[in-house]
Amino acid sequence: MSDSPRTAVSNPPTQPMASNFGERDLVRRSATEDLPPPERQLTPVAKLIDVSKCIGCKACQSACVEWNDTTPAIGENTGVYENPHDLTENMFTLMRFTEWVNPETDNLEWLIRKDGCMHCADPGCLKACPAPGAIVQYTNGIVDFIHENCIGCGYCIKGCPFNIPRISKADHRSYKCTLCSDRVAVGQGPACAKACPTQAIVFGTKEDMKQHAAGRIADLKSRGFANAGLYDPPGVGGTHVMYVLHHADKPQIYANLPENPRISPLVQSWKGVTKYVGLAAMGMMAVGSIVHGVFARPNRVSREDEENAEKLVEGKPVPPPGEHA
Amino acid sequence: MVERVQPGDAVHPGKPVTVNRYGAGARLNHWITATSLILLALSGLALFTPSLYFLTALFGGGQNTRAFHPWIGVVLFLSFFIFFFQLWKANLPEKVDIVWLSRIRDVIGGREERLPELGKYNAGQKFIFWAMTGLILLLIVSGVAIWEAYFAAYVSIPMRRVAVLAHSVAAVLIICVFILHVYAAFWTRGTLRAMTRGTVTGGWAWRHHRKWLRDLAGQRKTGPAE
Numbered sequence: 001m002s003d004s005p006r007t008a009v010s011n012p013p014t015q016p017m018a019s020n021f022g023e024r025d026l027v028r029r030s031a032t033e034d035l036p037p038p039e040r041q042l043t044p045v046a047k048l049i050d051v052s053k054c055i056g057c058k059a060c061q062s063a064c065v066e067w068n069d070t071t072p073a074i075g076e077n078t079g080v081y082e083n084p085h086d087l088t089e090n091m092f093t094l095m096r097f098t099e100w101v102n103p104e105t106d107n108l109e110w111l112i113r114k115d116g117c118m119h120c121a122d123p124g125c126l127k128a129c130p131a132p133g134a135i136v137q138y139t140n141g142i143v144d145f146i147h148e149n150c151i152g153c154g155y156c157i158k159g160c161p162f163n164i165p166r167i168s169k170a171d172h173r174s175y176k177c178t179l180c181s182d183r184v185a186v187g188q189g190p191a192c193a194k195a196c197p198t199q200a201i202v203f204g205t206k207e208d209m210k211q212h213a214a215g216r217i218a219d220l221k222s223r224g225f226a227n228a229g230l231y232d233p234p235g236v237g238g239t240h241v242m243y244v245l246h247h248a249d250k251p252q253i254y255a256n257l258p259e260n261p262r263i264s265p266l267v268q269s270w271k272g273v274t275k276y277v278g279l280a281a282m283g284m285m286a287v288g289s290i291v292h293g294v295f296a297r298p299n300r301v302s303r304e305d306e307e308n309a310e311k312l313v314e315g316k317p318v319p320p321p322g323e324h325a
Numbered sequence: 326m327v328e329r330v331q332p333g334d335a336v337h338p339g340k341p342v343t344v345n346r347y348g349a350g351a352r353l354n355h356w357i358t359a360t361s362l363i364l365l366a367l368s369g370l371a372l373f374t375p376s377l378y379f380l381t382a383l384f385g386g387g388q389n390t391r392a393f394h395p396w397i398g399v400v401l402f403l404s405f406f407i408f409f410f411q412l413w414k415a416n417l418p419e420k421v422d423i424v425w426l427s428r429i430r431d432v433i434g435g436r437e438e439r440l441p442e443l444g445k446y447n448a449g450q451k452f453i454f455w456a457m458t459g460l461i462l463l464l465i466v467s468g469v470a471i472w473e474a475y476f477a478a479y480v481s482i483p484m485r486r487v488a489v490l491a492h493s494v495a496a497v498l499i500i501c502v503f504i505l506h507v508y509a510a511f512w513t514r515g516t517l518r519a520m521t522r523g524t525v526t527g528g529w530a531w532r533h534h535r536k537w538l539r540d541l542a543g544q545r546k547t548g549p550a551e
Binding site for chain 2: 167
């Protein structure tokens, strides 16, 4: 068997299998500076979501709920198609619907984007996370939350350029799409890709997915979508969930998909310069105090000071007010 | 106008003379604030850098550290601001503060005889008072903004990014001010008892806050009910 599954459509083998990747395949681990280098490089995987083929059936959402055994609360109809109305700690993926009037053709276009973790090559969540090992990245590109290490601080939310992680109010731990790391580890593709009836969601190696996307983009261009393209944003080092967009020049029209996502400079400076300068400043302050304490004589009250105070209180003459005693 | 003598300040003759500097209420608030600040620094530093994450063990793990830290912050905020209203009038700036600051080398060198006579607080103490006030305000506002469990729904993510950066910078600064405060209290011998017993010796007041001592002694002579 190859190290990473090549497709999501194959059926699982009937015999039990050992997990194909794990802790020895980590390329990044949150709040861990001395992570040993991985012993091997797994073939990078990716999920490709072709929005032009999506029919909005939400089979992906159902498959996600079923595989991950989450139970989203029953929602209320507020007059929109999104259900639930946002990603939650129990809903790792969400079809976002946008009604968009194309100004060039005056056609109403119904844009449907399956939202969820993008599995960034440079993950902002992992950069922001203060808890060792709560967020990990494998050499195949999957970014995963290890819930037993999560402390529920919400730093991942500040780090994420896509507004994906959600903190559970019940257990105070952060949740998001795992790219079905547990399925990928046994040679299966993600549940959403497996369930998708139009194969708008496909899964395989990142190279294969880029090639597949190129074919889809050529097809879309031949059918009048001149700006069709692949969404694999370089600002976060590329992603392991990619979109084929028929209007790739305007990603924001797809429910505010960011045009050039990157880790916020505020987060970068918080986790970078602030940390190092801050530790240095506190250290210098402490060392400075110790050095002064060792080398300078303590500021002691003298016998004369006490006598002057006694005289003052008793009304006897003392040195008058002035600059010097 | 700076409050030169505060309610409860009084001088008692004896050998040595003792001077009441802080009442029981002020001391209680000071130590609640101090304990909270130390706990906040430890739990905050644990989440500030991975090399100090082990400090979470003091609070019973990462989840507890995350849960307790903001509540301790609320305690500090409340106790500090009661304390603030007890002290602020005596910490207003005066002209003599500029003279004192211009001779900061003599201050650090302990050459007190070259410094002007001072009221209840010197410019260094006033700096610590106002720095703590400003930083605590910044910390409580930014801290509430990033209090995930209760306030996440009310603050946008871009605002939370600003808040977490401001919170970290303010925390670093307040820890520096804290170190300065603690060191100054140790180095200036005879100071700690002002916050434990509430009194200082007359000699201490003569040496460091002579104008304040003269005011108190003068009050004693003219005061009707002593």
